[in-house]
Amino acid sequence: MVTYNDIEKAHQIISDHIHNTPILTSDSLDNELGSNLFFKCENFQKTGSFKIRGATNSILQLNDTEIKNGIITTSSGNHGAAVAFIADKIGTSSKIIMPNNTPKNKIENVQRYGGEIFYCEPNIKSREDTLEKMVQKSGGSIIHPYNDEKIIAGQGTAAKELIEKVPDLDAIICPVSGGGLLSGTLLAAKNLKPGIKVFGAEPENADDTYRSILNNKIMSNETTDTIADGLRAQVGTVTFPIIKENVDKILLVSEEMIISSMYMIWQRLKIIIEPSCSIVLAALMLNSNKFLNKKVGLILTGGNYDLKQIPW
Amino acid sequence: MVTYNDIEKAHQIISDHIHNTPILTSDSLDNELGSNLFFKCENFQKTGSFKIRGATNSILQLNDTEIKNGIITTSSGNHGAAVAFIADKIGTSSKIIMPNNTPKNKIENVQRYGGEIFYCEPNIKSREDTLEKMVQKSGGSIIHPYNDEKIIAGQGTAAKELIEKVPDLDAIICPVSGGGLLSGTLLAAKNLKPGIKVFGAEPENADDTYRSILNNKIMSNETTDTIADGLRAQVGTVTFPIIKENVDKILLVSEEMIISSMYMIWQRLKIIIEPSCSIVLAALMLNSNKFLNKKVGLILTGGNYDLKQIPW
Numbered sequence: 001m002v003t004y005n006d007i008e009k010a011h012q013i014i015s016d017h018i019h020n021t022p023i024l025t026s027d028s029l030d031n032e033l034g035s036n037l038f039f040k041c042e043n044f045q046k047t048g049s050f051k052i053r054g055a056t057n058s059i060l061q062l063n064d065t066e067i068k069n070g071i072i073t074t075s076s077g078n079h080g081a082a083v084a085f086i087a088d089k090i091g092t093s094s095k096i097i098m099p100n101n102t103p104k105n106k107i108e109n110v111q112r113y114g115g116e117i118f119y120c121e122p123n124i125k126s127r128e129d130t131l132e133k134m135v136q137k138s139g140g141s142i143i144h145p146y147n148d149e150k151i152i153a154g155q156g157t158a159a160k161e162l163i164e165k166v167p168d169l170d171a172i173i174c175p176v177s178g179g180g181l182l183s184g185t186l187l188a189a190k191n192l193k194p195g196i197k198v199f200g201a202e203p204e205n206a207d208d209t210y211r212s213i214l215n216n217k218i219m220s221n222e223t224t225d226t227i228a229d230g231l232r233a234q235v236g237t238v239t240f241p242i243i244k245e246n247v248d249k250i251l252l253v254s255e256e257m258i259i260s261s262m263y264m265i266w267q268r269l270k271i272i273i274e275p276s277c278s279i280v281l282a283a284l285m286l287n288s289n290k291f292l293n294k295k296v297g298l299i300l301t302g303g304n305y306d307l308k309q310i311p312w
Numbered sequence: 313m314v315t316y317n318d319i320e321k322a323h324q325i326i327s328d329h330i331h332n333t334p335i336l337t338s339d340s341l342d343n344e345l346g347s348n349l350f351f352k353c354e355n356f357q358k359t360g361s362f363k364i365r366g367a368t369n370s371i372l373q374l375n376d377t378e379i380k381n382g383i384i385t386t387s388s389g390n391h392g393a394a395v396a397f398i399a400d401k402i403g404t405s406s407k408i409i410m411p412n413n414t415p416k417n418k419i420e421n422v423q424r425y426g427g428e429i430f431y432c433e434p435n436i437k438s439r440e441d442t443l444e445k446m447v448q449k450s451g452g453s454i455i456h457p458y459n460d461e462k463i464i465a466g467q468g469t470a471a472k473e474l475i476e477k478v479p480d481l482d483a484i485i486c487p488v489s490g491g492g493l494l495s496g497t498l499l500a501a502k503n504l505k506p507g508i509k510v511f512g513a514e515p516e517n518a519d520d521t522y523r524s525i526l527n528n529k530i531m532s533n534e535t536t537d538t539i540a541d542g543l544r545a546q547v548g549t550v551t552f553p554i555i556k557e558n559v560d561k562i563l564l565v566s567e568e569m570i571i572s573s574m575y576m577i578w579q580r581l582k583i584i585i586e587p588s589c590s591i592v593l594a595a596l597m598l599n600s601n602k603f604l605n606k607k608v609g610l611i612l613t614g615g616n617y618d619l620k621q622i623p624w
Contacts, residue, residue, distance in 0.1 A: 022334065024356075028424070043582045044336075105579075112340070263619060267417075270355045270615035272582040303582035307575060310622050 002242070004191035006153035007160055007184065010057040014154060017056050017086070020161050021045050029268055034288060036295045037281075038169065039265075040162045043273045043303025047085045048109065049078035049230075050158050050301050051145075054180055057154030058143045059086045067092050072140040074098075074120070074127045076230055077106025078302050079145040084115025095140060097130050103229055105306040122224065124234060146180030147236030156184025162297045163192045170294040173280040175301055176200035176209045176250060177231040179239030185299065186246040200243065200250045201283035203228050203258065209235045209243065210250040227311060228258055230276030230302065251283035258282055259311045265300070275311070277301040314554070316503035318465035319472055319496065322369040326466060329368050329398070332473050333357050341580055347596065347603045350481065351577075352474045355585045355615025359397045360421065361390035361542075362470050362613050363457075366492055369466030370455045371398045379404050384452040386410070386432070386439045388542055389418025390614050391457040396427025407452060409442050415541055417618040434536065436546060458492030459548030468496025474609045475504045482606040485592040487613055488512035488521045488562060489543040491551030497611065498558040512555065512562045513595035515540050515570065521547045521555065522562040539623060540570055542588030542614065563595035570594055571623045577612070587623070589613040 024039040042050035059071060070093040073083045080096035087094035096115040098107065099122035110117055120130040135142060144151060158181070159172060172189050176182040182200045189196045202209050203226040211219040218240050224232035235243065253261075262278035265271065280298045284291050336351040354362035371383060382405040385395045392408035399406035408427040410419065411434035422429055432442040447454060456463060470493070471484060484501050488494040494512045501508045514521050515538035523531040530552050536544035547555065565573075574590035577583065592610045596603050 048582065266584055267619055270360065270584040272578055272584065307579055307622075308624065310619075312620065 002149040002152050002187065004187055006149065007156035007188050010150070010153040011157045011160060013060050014053055014056040014157065018052055019045055023162065023165055024269055024271070026268055033285065034293065035284065035291045038162065038166045038295065038297045039269065040158060040297060040299045041271065042158060042299065042301050043271060047078070047081045047113065048302055048304040049082065050155060050181060050299070051078040051082035052085065053157050054151035054154030055079060055082040055143060056086050058148065058150040059083070059090065061150060062141055066141040070094065070138060070140040071143055072097070072131065072134050072138065073143045073145060074131050075145050076232060077102050077109065078230060078304060080115055081106070081109040081113055081304070083143055084110050084113035088114045095134055095138065097127060097134065099127070103306045103309070106304055109304055146178030146233065147238045149238065151180045152183045152187070152239065152242070154184070155181040156188040158299055159185040159188040160192065162299070163189060166295065166297060167193070168295055169193065169196060169297045171197040171199065171291065172297040172299065173199045173201055173251070173283050174299040175231055175277055175279050176202050176235070176243070178233035179209060179235045179243050181299070181301065182247065183239040183242040186242060190246055197248045198246065199248055199283065201279045202250050202252055203231050203279065204252045204254050206232050207252055210252055212240060213244055213250060226258070227255055228274070228276040228279055230274060231279070251287055253279050253282045253286060257286060261285065263312050272303045272305055273300045274302045274305045314461040314464050314499060316499055318461065319468035319500050322462070322465040323469045323472060325372050326365055326368040326469065330364055331357055335474065335477055336581055336583070338580055345597065346600060346605065348607045350474065350478045350607065350609045351581065352470060352609060352611045353583065354470060354611065354613050355583060359390070359393045359425065360614055360616040361394065362467060362493060362611070363390040364394040364397065365469050366463035366466030367391060367394040367455060368398050370460065370462040371395070371402065373462060374453055378453040382406065382450060382452040383455055384409070384443065384446050384450065385455045385457060386443050387457050388544060389414050389421065390542060390616060392427055393418070393421040393425055393616070395455055396422050396425035400426045407446055407450065409439060409446065411439070415618045415621070418616055421616055458490030458545065459550045461550065463492045464495045464499070464551065464554070466496070467493040468500040470611055471497040471500040472504065474611070475501060478607065478609060479505070480607055481505065481508060481609045483509040483511065483603065484609040484611065485511045485513055485563070485595050486611040487543055487589055487591050488514050488547070488555070490545035491521060491547045491555050493611070493613065494559065495551040495554040498554060502558055509560045510558065511560055511595065513591045514562050514564055515543050515591065516564045516566050518544050519564055522564055524552060525556055525562060538570070539567055540586070540588040540591055542586060543591070563599055565591050565594040565598060569598060573597065575624050584615045584617055585612045586614045586617045
C-alpha cells in the first residue's frame with residue numbers, strides 16, 4: 001500500500017530530474033472570484049506536464065536488466081512524452097502505445113523525445129491487447145500511466161511542493177482521469193495537512209470516477225467525448241480505493257465550462273494550459289460558495305495543447 | 313539627461329508596486345537554437361506588460377496638485393492600462409487617448425482598471441491634437457508613453473533586474489517602438505556590464521528607428537502595418553539620441569517571422585506573449601550566427617493578446 005513515506009522517497013529520487021514548478025497568483029482573479037488562488041504550474045514542468053514525476057520515479061527504480069529491455073507504456077500523450085524523455089536520458093528505448101485519436105501535438109511531443117509510437121483504438125480493450133502483444137514480442141518493462149504505486153507516489157510530489165510553499169491552504173482541486181495524480185495528491189495533502197479538503201475535477205462527459213464513488217465500484221466511462229483529452233482514462237484498481245477513502249468530492253464540469261475556464265486562464269494568467277487542467281478552475285467557479293474566502297491550490301497539470309485547435 | 317542613477321532611483325520608487333518578474337529558460341529551445349536564452353517575462357507583470365514600470369515612476373513623482381487634476385496619456389494599449397491602474401491606486405482619474413484601431417482586448421484592459429477612453433485616428437497628428445485639446449479642457453498631467461526621462465528610467469529597471477539575476481549575459485534583445493524601453497535597457501545594461509551588446513528588434517513594416525539611425529535623424533514610419541500593435545509608434549526626440557549613441561544594431565523582422573516566433577514561444581515556453589515581443593526571438597533566429605553559444609537576454613514585454621485573433 002502506497003503511503004506518504006513513498007511520496008517523500010519519490011521526491012528524493014526525482015528532484016534532480018524535475019522542476020519544482022512555480023506557483024502563480026492573480027490579484028485580479030482573486031478579487032473577481034472571491035477566493036485566494038494558488039496555481040501550481042506543471043505546464044512549466046519538463047516535457048510540459050506533471051507526468052514526468054511518476055514516470056521518473058518508476059523508471060529510476062528499474063534494475064539494469066529491466067532497463068536494457070526497453071520500456072513500454074500506453075498513454076494519451078503526456079505520460080508517453082515523459083516516459084520517452086526519461087528512457088532516452090538513461091540510454092534505453094521506449095515504445096508508446098497511443099489511441100489513434102491523440103492530438104497531433106502530443107504525438108509530436110513523444111517523437112521529439114525519441115519515443116517509438118504504436119497506435120491502438122481509443123478504448124481500454126484495444127489498449128490492453130496492444131500492450132500485451134508488445135510485451136510478449138519485445139519483453140520490455142511496462143510503466144503504467146496511473147494504476148501503479150510508484151506512479152502515484154511520484155505524482156504526489158506536486159501537491160507536496162505546493163503545500164511546502166503555501167502551508168495554509170484550505171483546499172486543493174486537481175483533475176481526475178485514471179486517478180494517479182488525485183491519489184498522490186490525497187496522500188500528500190491529507191498527511192501534510194490533516195484538515196485540508198481535496199477535490200477531484202472530472203468532465204461530465206467522462207465521469208467514471210464520480211459514478212464509481214456513487215456506486216462503490218469501478219464503473220466504465222459511458223462516453224469519452226471531452227476536449228480534455230488527458231481525462232479520458234478509467235479510474236484504476238489501485239487508485240480507486242485511495243480516492244474513494246480520501247476524496248472530499250468529485251466535482252463535475254461541462255465541456256462549455258472547461259473551454260471558458262481555459263480561455264480565462266490563458267487570458268488572465270498569460271499561460272498556455274490544457275483543457276484537462278483548466279477544469280480545476282471551472283470546478284471552483286461552479287462551486288464558488290464552497291471556496292469563498294478560502295485559500296485554494298489548483299493543480300495545472302500540463303501545457304501541451306495543439307495551438308492550431310483553438311476552441312473558442 | 314537620464315543616467316543609470318535615475319534607473320536605480322526609479323527601481324526604489326516602484327519596487328513595492330511592481331513584480332520582479334520571473335526569467336524563464338528552455339533546454340530544448342537552447343539546444344535547437346544554439347544559444348543560451350533567458351526570457352524576462354514582463355507578460356507576468358502587473359497589468360500584463362512592462363509599461364507599469366515607467367508609468368509608476370512618473371506618476372509617483374507628481375505633486376499633489378498634479379495628481380488632483382487627473383492624468384492624461386496617449387497609448388496603443390499597454391501604457392494606457394498601466395496609467396489607469398496606477399491612477400486608480402493613488403485615487404485619481406485617468407483619461408487615455410487610444411488609436412481607433414487598438415485591439416479590443418487592450419481597450420478592455422484599460423477599462424478594467426478604470427481608465428476613461430478617448431479615440432483618435434491612428435496617426436501622430438491626430439494623437440497630438442487630441443491630447444492638446446484634452447489638456448486644455450481638463451488641465452490634467454500628461455504622462456508620455458515613452459519620450460520622457462522618468463519613463464525611460466522606469467523601463468530600464470526590467471534590464472536591471474535581468475542582469476542582476478543573470479550577470480554573465482553576453483547580449484540583450486528588446487523590441488523598439490517609441491524607444492522608451494530600448495533607451496532604458498541601453499542605459500541599464502551598458503552601465504552594469506560595459507561589454508554587453510544590446511540590440512533593438514523592429515518590424516520591417518514599422519522601421520522608423522532603423523531608418524532614423526541610417527539617416528542620422530528621426531524618420532517617420534512609412535507604414536505601421538504590423539501585427540505588433542505595440543510597435544507602431546515613432547522614436548522620440550528624447551529616446552533617439554540615447555539609442556543612436558548606444559545601440560549595437562536594430563534588427564528588422566518580417567511579419568511572417570513575428571508570427572512564427574510567437575507560435576514558438578506559446579508552444580514551447582507555454583506562455584502567452586504579444587507579437588510585439590515575440591519579435592525578439594525572431595530577431596535572434598534571423599541572426600543566429602551572431603548569438604551562437606552566447607547567453608542572450610530576451611525581454612518579453614507583454615502578454616495582452618486578443619485570444620480571439622489567433623494569427624496562424
